[in-house]
Amino acid sequence: MVLTKPATVRFNGLDAEPRKDRVILRQPRSSRTSLWIWCVAGFCFVFSLLLIFFAIATLIVFLAIRPRIPVFDIPNANLHTIYFDTPEFFNGDLSMLVNFTNPNKKIEVKFEKLRIELFFFNRLIAAQVVQPFLQKKHETRLEPIRLISSLVGLPVNHAVELRRQLENNKIEYEIRGTFKVKAHFGMIHYSYQLHGRCQLQMTGPPTGILISRNCTTKK
Known part of the structure; x- marks a missing residue:
C-alpha cells in the first residue's frame, strides 16, 4: 500500500490554511563598558579632587599670609x-x-x-x-x-x-x-x-x- 500525502487545496494560489508569520525575538546585547573608560573616569575624578584640595589649600595660605604687592x-x-x-x-x-x-x-x-x-x-x-x-x-x-x-x-x-x-x-x-x-x-x-x-x-x-x-x- 502506498500512502500519499494529501494535496493541499489552494484557492487562487493561496493556502487553504493561513500561514502564521514568525516573529524572531533577539536578546539585547549587554553593554559592557571597556576597562580603559573606567580608568579615564577614575583618573578624572581623582584629578578633580586634587584640584579642589589645592585650591582650598592655596586659599587658606593666602588668607593666612595676606600677600601684598611691592x-x-x-x-x-x-x-x-x-x-x-x-x-x-x-x-x-x-x-x-x-x-x-x-x-x-x-x-x-x-x-x-x-x-x-x-x-x-x-x-x-x-x-x-x-x-x-x-x-x-x-x-x-x-x-x-x-x-x-x-x-x-x-x-x-x-x-x-x-x-x-x-x-x-x-x-x-x-x-x-x-x-x-x-x-x-x-x-x-x-x-x-x-x-x-x-x-x-x-x-x-x-x-x-x-x-x-x-x-x-x-x-
Missing part, C-alpha cells in the same frame, strides 16, 4: 640739564633714586623685565632698563636711575610748555615703571605684572631738586 616710590631726584638745540629738539639729564619695597614678612619677590620711562605730557622722552634682582622679606632697595634725553623731538605745543615751565622754575615730569614680579612662599610660586607711576614736580636745572611727588603702584 611698593614703587621715588624719594629723591635731581634735574641736571634741559636745553634746546632747535625749537623742537631738546636734551635733558635727570637722575633719581627709585625705592623698591617688599612689605611682605613671609614672601620673597624677584623683579624681572624692569623698565623705567620718563614722560612729559604723555610724551616718552627717556627710558632705562634695570637688571633683575631678588628682594627678601620686608626688604627695601634703592636703585639709582639715570634718564638722559638726547635730541628728543617734541610737538610745538609741548616744546612751548616746557620752556614756560623752565621760566617758572617748576617742571612737571611723569615716571612710569613696568616690571614682572615673581613671588615665592615655600613651594608656592606665582607671578604678575606690576605698574608704578610717579608724578614729579621739580625746580629747574642745573640744581633742580624734587619739590613734590605722588606715586602709586598697581597690578
